[in-house]
Amino acid sequence: MNTIPRHVAIIPDGNRRWAAEHGKSAIDGHTQGAEVIRTVMPHAADLGVEHVSIWGMSLDNFTKRDLQEVAGLLALFRKEFKDLAGSDTVHSRQARVNVFGRWREKFPLPVRSSVEHAISETAHYSRHFLNFFLAYDGVDEMMQAMKDIIQEGVQDITPEIIKQHLFTKDLPPVDFIIRTGGEPHLSAGFMMWDVTDSQLWFTEKLWPEFTTKDFDEAIEEYAKRQRRKGA
16 A cells, blocks of 8 residues: 555645744745745655645635735745746656646736746656645635536536546545644635545644654654555
8 A cells, every 4th residue: 555645735824824923024924935835845756745736825815815915925926936947856856837726817927927937847747746726716616617517518417527627637636635824624625626535634833834854744644544544
């Protein structure tokens, strides 16, 4: 039995709380959180995780957060995806960058261009996958799938048909969800179809404090659960 999950999804909660605790701005917290992503994602790949999915921004974040914070996040996305496109860490691991959500509709052109560049520069890879969810909401994803199915006039709706109409139609099911920030719940239906049978792991640590050792601890717990399955 493989004790390394094929697909790990991460809800990186706590950036703003970390910033407040350290007397910093919200965007400082998001910037520190991005540094953690830079560290954790290649570590996960080196352990044998094929897909790592990160929820970087919800639709609510985009529409309801302070305008200054949203502008700072967009500037951060522009920089981070530009860096990803030329990253030796990404290319040496043959990692494809995928981005899901309403970002093409919501983001200004310079940010969209940066994201598109990272996608195109890694599109030929298939060894590892870095999946980012931006301007994303799981309820929105499911509603869009249902609208598309109805519009196509599909009569026999099967699980396979639903999956084919999701943003995530090309992703495998999520094996393991990691959520930081001490609030043990899922939000806004994050990948609701794909997490049906996922194992869950929660930590009190805020995302900017999360380390590769914490990731290893989570994977060890996943492995124990896998060994107990059916026992």
